[in-house]
Amino acid sequence: MSETIKVGMADLNICKAPDCLTTIGLGSCVGIALYDSVTKITGLAHIMLPSSKEIKNNSNIAKFADTGIVETIRLMEEAGAKRTRITAKIAGGACMFAFAMKQNDALNVGDKNVRAVKEKLSEMKIPILAEDTGLNYGRTVIIDSNTGLFTIKSVGKPEKQI
Amino acid sequence: MSKIDLGNLNTLQYDVLKELGNIGAGNATTALSKLINAKIDMRVPKVNLLGFSELASAMGKEEDIMVGILLLLEGDIDGMMMFLLEVDSARALVNSLMGKPNDNVGNNDINFDEMEYSALREIGNIITGSYLSALSDLTRLTIVSSVPSLQIDMAEAILSIPAIEFSKIGDKVLLIQTQFDDDSKISGYFVLVPELDSYDKILSSLGL
16 A cells, blocks of 8 residues: 655655655745656655755754755665656745735745755756746645656646646 | 744733734624624634644645735734635625625635625725734734735645745744634634734733
């Protein structure tokens, strides 16, 4: 029986086949699914902010794009995944409440999160195979360790697999 | 540095914040009740310090579809005010305001037309306005609110917006939450999320 493990906000986890990882309701946060197709070791991080360097209270490494990605990959490698085989799929980074966000750019972190995630992944030479980011709606995502398929569910929209 | 420590609020501070929720939401509930000409009950407000993962579950399930109306606050109190309704409640509210029958309630339909959207925003505006003006009267602090912004989405995605603001200073969100409901169809939440510095101002304006 495969299990679906939940990853919360500012949280990360890894799993092996046949389990799945899911995170619910990504708004401006970004979900980064990492996958090694040979060992089928899978990671998922749900980050809230772009950079741990801009924040004083940064002990929760799962909260930030930079430290969250590094930690997820570290855990995957520890479990036997190989860095050179790891690929990424990302989702989230929406601009929620677009009207309010226009008035206060500091609140609009969706874009910044996506950009920070892409920078970190390219720095670590992890290719991004697919993404579903931006726009203005929340997303629930599931990464299946058997196939590496990344399923995205949104309110009032058809389910999407990337 | 902020005077109050979110992790270690004393009973008095909790009580005062709860009372704020009481007065604000009391006013807002009265406004809502007048607006739709029906009796609406308000629950005892809760002041909760929640971890990010507990946030949505404080108001139902993470994937429940909610209508969220967000106002940004400026002036003496910075932060956000949110008015959250389950989508069926929002439908019932719009129906009662526009004199339509409630036969479309109960199917989680998220398609509101332009007129209904506008009605929801206006409802949000009126009742958050009465919440905030009660708060402002009590504390004698100036609160300027933005035009309401509306989003229909999963509870977790909507609540991630205040969560992200708090994530810049810590790993918990302090919110003043009040639930209201009428006999049957309408229920929702008022959520006040001041920034940390504003909590100081609120408490000291009340002599704490």
